[in-house]
Amino acid sequence: MNLYFTRHGHTPWNEEKIIQGSKDIELSTKGIKQAHELADSLSNGEFNISRIYTSPLKRAEITAKISSIELDIPFQIMTGLEEINLGDWEGRTWKDVKENYPKEFNTWLHNRRLEKSPNGESYQDLLERVLLAIENIIKDNNSEENILVVTHSAVIMCLQCLINQVPFEEMDKYKLGNTEVIRLKTEDIEKAVSLLNVE
Numbered sequence: 001m002n003l004y005f006t007r008h009g010h011t012p013w014n015e016e017k018i019i020q021g022s023k024d025i026e027l028s029t030k031g032i033k034q035a036h037e038l039a040d041s042l043s044n045g046e047f048n049i050s051r052i053y054t055s056p057l058k059r060a061e062i063t064a065k066i067s068s069i070e071l072d073i074p075f076q077i078m079t080g081l082e083e084i085n086l087g088d089w090e091g092r093t094w095k096d097v098k099e100n101y102p103k104e105f106n107t108w109l110h111n112r113r114l115e116k117s118p119n120g121e122s123y124q125d126l127l128e129r130v131l132l133a134i135e136n137i138i139k140d141n142n143s144e145e146n147i148l149v150v151t152h153s154a155v156i157m158c159l160q161c162l163i164n165q166v167p168f169e170e171m172d173k174y175k176l177g178n179t180e181v182i183r184l185k186t187e188d189i190e191k192a193v194s195l196l197n198v199e
Helices: 029-042 058-071 094-100 102-109 123-139 153-164 168-174 186-195
Strands: 002-007 049-054 075-077 146-151 181-185
Touching (some): 002 186, 029 058, 058 075, 058 146, 094 102, 123 153, 123 186, 153 168, 153 186, 181 186
Parallel strands (some): 002 146, 049 075
């Protein structure tokens, strides 16, 4: 099974560089256009997607729905695929966070995997729920099928850090643009699960 992961389309908060996290932000006009372009790129025989799973957040769900309609394949909302909850930092810019939460930000910055933002979750928390959701996706589908997972930037970056055993402080090297696609195999997910609680 090939699992194709994509980040949702562009949003107004992406434009303004505001931290979205668990906030339920809609796609922008640009994001809707990107979602249609994603569907078009997935329509060639290379991908052969049979089902789409999506985060419940609107920016991901609408991205998934557009591909579902244009490719004529089902999509399903999957709890657990949401973006990281960054608590009190959501709705602010990173510049604002650095200025108003200097101690908390510095602590978080240097131990991103385990530290939490105020009233938020850690990347470890994110991985635990995301990997559970992905394991359920794998169980629910034929091993020969190809699946599209529409999710969020931190989800994809964290998965790749874990699989490649890269420090989470270097996660930006795996940052995707809106609606960019990466491929992971079931073996990659098995490896991630095996490394989840290994320090």
